[in-house]
Amino acid sequence: MRLVRDRLQYLFGSTKGLILVAIAMTTVVTAVWGMLSGPMAEFGVRDVVVRLLRMDLVQAEREGRIIILYHSIAMAVVAIETYMLTGLLKMKAFYKTAVRLLITVGYLMAMIFGMGFAYWGHNWALHGLYIAGLTLVFFAGILLTIALWPWGKDFRQPDPAYARTRTGIDIERMAFFAAALTTVISALFGAIPGSMFGNGFEAFLAENIIRYPEKTTLEYSIIGHLHIMLALIAVMITLIIGRWLNFKGILHKIAMPLIILGTIVLNVGVWGVVTPLEPVAHMIIYVGATPAMLGALMLVIFGWDKLIRQGVAGIVRPTFFQKIGALVRDPLKFGPLWQMVFMNFTVSGIGIFMAVRLDEVFRVWPAREERIELTGHWHVLSGIIATIILLYYGDMIGLKGRLRRLYGWAIILLSDLAFASVTVFEMKRLFISEAAQQPLVNTVMLLMDFGLAMLLVVLAMVMLWRLADLFKKKGRWTEEAGQDDLSTEVR
Amino acid sequence: MSRLAFSLLAIALLLSACATVDLNAPVPEYETGIDPNAWALVPAGEFLSGQHNHPATLDYDYEIMVTDVTVGLYVTYLNQALADSALRIDGEQIVGYYPGDEFRGVKHEVEIAGGDYVFVPLDDPASRFTFDGSAFAAVPGYENHPMTNVSWFGSWGYCAASGARLPIELEWEKAARGGDDGRPFPWGFDIARNQANFYASRDPFEDMGSFGSRTSPVGFYNGRSYDGYVTLDSASPYGLYDMAGNVWQWTGDVYEGQHYRYLRGGSKDTYEMDLRIWVRNNATPTYYGPAVGFRCARDVE
Numbered sequence: 001m002r003l004v005r006d007r008l009q010y011l012f013g014s015t016k017g018l019i020l021v022a023i024a025m026t027t028v029v030t031a032v033w034g035m036l037s038g039p040m041a042e043f044g045v046r047d048v049v050v051r052l053l054r055m056d057l058v059q060a061e062r063e064g065r066i067i068i069l070y071h072s073i074a075m076a077v078v079a080i081e082t083y084m085l086t087g088l089l090k091m092k093a094f095y096k097t098a099v100r101l102l103i104t105v106g107y108l109m110a111m112i113f114g115m116g117f118a119y120w121g122h123n124w125a126l127h128g129l130y131i132a133g134l135t136l137v138f139f140a141g142i143l144l145t146i147a148l149w150p151w152g153k154d155f156r157q158p159d160p161a162y163a164r165t166r167t168g169i170d171i172e173r174m175a176f177f178a179a180a181l182t183t184v185i186s187a188l189f190g191a192i193p194g195s196m197f198g199n200g201f202e203a204f205l206a207e208n209i210i211r212y213p214e215k216t217t218l219e220y221s222i223i224g225h226l227h228i229m230l231a232l233i234a235v236m237i238t239l240i241i242g243r244w245l246n247f248k249g250i251l252h253k254i255a256m257p258l259i260i261l262g263t264i265v266l267n268v269g270v271w272g273v274v275t276p277l278e279p280v281a282h283m284i285i286y287v288g289a290t291p292a293m294l295g296a297l298m299l300v301i302f303g304w305d306k307l308i309r310q311g312v313a314g315i316v317r318p319t320f321f322q323k324i325g326a327l328v329r330d331p332l333k334f335g336p337l338w339q340m341v342f343m344n345f346t347v348s349g350i351g352i353f354m355a356v357r358l359d360e361v362f363r364v365w366p367a368r369e370e371r372i373e374l375t376g377h378w379h380v381l382s383g384i385i386a387t388i389i390l391l392y393y394g395d396m397i398g399l400k401g402r403l404r405r406l407y408g409w410a411i412i413l414l415s416d417l418a419f420a421s422v423t424v425f426e427m428k429r430l431f432i433s434e435a436a437q438q439p440l441v442n443t444v445m446l447l448m449d450f451g452l453a454m455l456l457v458v459l460a461m462v463m464l465w466r467l468a469d470l471f472k473k474k475g476r477w478t479e480e481a482g483q484d485d486l487s488t489e490v491r
Numbered sequence: 492m493s494r495l496a497f498s499l500l501a502i503a504l505l506l507s508a509c510a511t512v513d514l515n516a517p518v519p520e521y522e523t524g525i526d527p528n529a530w531a532l533v534p535a536g537e538f539l540s541g542q543h544n545h546p547a548t549l550d551y552d553y554e555i556m557v558t559d560v561t562v563g564l565y566v567t568y569l570n571q572a573l574a575d576s577a578l579r580i581d582g583e584q585i586v587g588y589y590p591g592d593e594f595r596g597v598k599h600e601v602e603i604a605g606g607d608y609v610f611v612p613l614d615d616p617a618s619r620f621t622f623d624g625s626a627f628a629a630v631p632g633y634e635n636h637p638m639t640n641v642s643w644f645g646s647w648g649y650c651a652a653s654g655a656r657l658p659i660e661l662e663w664e665k666a667a668r669g670g671d672d673g674r675p676f677p678w679g680f681d682i683a684r685n686q687a688n689f690y691a692s693r694d695p696f697e698d699m700g701s702f703g704s705r706t707s708p709v710g711f712y713n714g715r716s717y718d719g720y721v722t723l724d725s726a727s728p729y730g731l732y733d734m735a736g737n738v739w740q741w742t743g744d745v746y747e748g749q750h751y752r753y754l755r756g757g758s759k760d761t762y763e764m765d766l767r768i769w770v771r772n773n774a775t776p777t778y779y780g781p782a783v784g785f786r787c788a789r790d791v792e
Contacts (some may be wrong), residue, residue, distance in 0.1 A: 059682075060675055060679065211751060364777075368765065441703070443504060
């Protein structure tokens with residue numbers, strides 16, 4: 001009995017155990033549900049999976065199913081970020097325990113019962129439990145915001161190397177607080193219209209109504225919600241990576257106020273879509289995104305500079321190639337920052353290009369083409385956030401030497417291959433006609449699926465290793481069970 | 492050695508993306524037995540509209556074409572219209588007059604003023620018709636395929652010249668769904684690969700390794716067998732064919748504050764989710780493509 005209890009204690013009572021469970025749950029959902037669309041459907045794999053798992057897929061409910069699927073995965077990712085930041089930042093023990101308890105029960109309920117409702121018939125008790133799960137995650141967010149309150153005396157920043165006010169208030173903590181607070185508020189922008197559309201059983205996907213000139217306030221709210229939640233998850237992972245890499249110095253002092261400003265203005269812009277600010281909301285969003293991204297750029301500069309300095313330590317006059325070698329020596333440290341840079345090519349760059357040439361180019365094409373671009377670029381952003389989490393996780397579980405390099409580079413190269421292919425697929429109409437596109441589509445689809453499938457294989461191997469480890473009496477899990485405070489691993 | 496092999500493989504893979512497509516690859520020729528000149532009567536009455544089955548009523552009878560307008564029918568129209576000077580050649584396209592729409596200056600709205608607009612392009616290699624400088628003809632084998640590479644204006648013009656009009660979205664939807672239930676597909680609630688022409692549906696006209704998907708003859712999915720390829724009868728409750736898949740179909744609504752025209756039915760290039768009756772697509776009225784066609788509707792005297 002103790003055998004089981006110890007392992008459950010690790011999985012649900014320690015930082016790294018909680019993260020492992022959430023990653024494992026997300027992996028399973030991604031692997032299984034990834035087989036229901038795209039080329040997997042073309043090859044007939046979907047039909048086999050549906051039959052094998054006895055799923056009940058009603059055509060008219062596809063949009064609702066997808067919404068629940070997105071939320072199930074998103075809740076797990078939010079939970080992972082929460083475990084990370086509650087492990088990295090100081091907070092009262094009560095809040096740490098309460099937040100983790102609420103969010104763990106919440107995301108598991110949302111995922112298990114939500115997916116049960118969406119894909120295995122409509123037992124309304126399951127829907128109720130799904131909503132209850134989302135609600136628990138929301139309450140965890142409120143508690144987390146309270147826990148991150150930056151003005152308490154216990155949380156002052158004594159070290160002048162970090163961004164702080166004259167009175168010692170930790171500006172990085174303020175950035176975390178701002179991100180948490182605005183996340184909770186922005187969640188309401190989905191919850192309120194969701195309760196209306198959900199109860200009326202009239203789910204819709206935002207990308208399908210994007211061209212309608214007249215949208216209701218609640219439709220605008222949904223569109224704003226999905227954009228801002230993903231942006232805030234990205235802001236939060238940027239802050240987490242910054243803390244993990246011990247971001248400090250002058251760049252930290254510039255970056256943190258920029259991220260706070262960016263977070264707030266970005267949110268004001270998105271919230272503005274349901275107010276008379278709607279006509280200028282996009283402009284406010286651009287204004288907000290700029291400082292937030294500049295803050296992330298500061299982190300990249302700091303991190304890469306640090307990696308190079310550490311890597312060439314002891315070399316009197318390092319050459320350019322020695323510096324590059326130092327930069328890329330540890331893919332788990334280089335990777336998260338590189339993914340943030342790569343994001344500009346596959347997400348921000350595409351978004352800006354689309355915004356600039358919208359009426360001249362993109363809105364001349366059928367709406368289905370625009371849908372591909374829209375869904376493509378936010379799937380890539382979600383994927384990039386996931387890879388950053390996995391790279392940090394690789395360091396967290398103590399991967400070393402060749403295994404560390406293999407894991408890190410596999411995630412970076414495979415995901416970037418897939419994301420670059422998605423980007424080419426999204427933008428293909430710029431350089432190839434519909435009639436002549438098939439060879440290009442085949443190639444990018446192959447590269448995309450190869451990248452994603454192999455990435456999942458790598459992840460599956462790690463998960464199987466961790467599963468096998470749980471059967472060992474003195475496995476890695478016993479060490480991790482005692483490593484609750486991630487801040488001790490900040491170097 | 493292994494690095495060299497990997498590099499060569501990678502280069503070969505990337506080069507495969509640049510392969511050219513033979514747009515004139517031989518196409519199987521089948522007679523479906525469905526008359527593209529036939530019209531079906533849709534009686535007045537209530538039906539369930541949209542994904543969420545909102546009751547809607549059309550209080551008039553109307554007729555709608557049983558199939559999409561074929562390439563054969565359209566080139567006949569083009570030849571006649573050119574002879575009558577109803578259309579003219581303008582560079583590499585055939586243009587015709589459209590009286591224009593009311594412009595309200597809504598965000599993203601483009602003004603459609605009265606004037607000449609493209610009906611069909613003359614220089615698009617994906618077109619299934621030819622023009623020798625004096626007459627149009629269907630590309631052999633495509634006479635009974637749906638007319639594609641035709642703009643909304645070109646569709647509107649054909650229907651008008653035939654004493655008909657493009658169906659509005661509600662008319663299209665009722666004709667596809669019938670009045671009895673909220674079915675997602677014209678034939679019922681589920682879809683099989685041999686029920687409609689959609690992306691990777693493995694029909695005899697597609698080759699996903701080279702040119703990809705192609706149109707199928709109108710009414711192809713009628714329960715007949717073609718050289719061993721067995722189709723299911725996929726007519727709508729009113730006997731219409733190809734209301735799901737093959738080509739998107741232009742509809743006639745001109746909505747206030749937007750220049751977009753709406754398309755229904757999904758196509759050979761979309762997954763089956765876009766073949767669901769309520770799915771809407773839209774494009775500028777000058778857009779034409781190899782997966783876009785139309786059919787006409789008309790009032791009943």
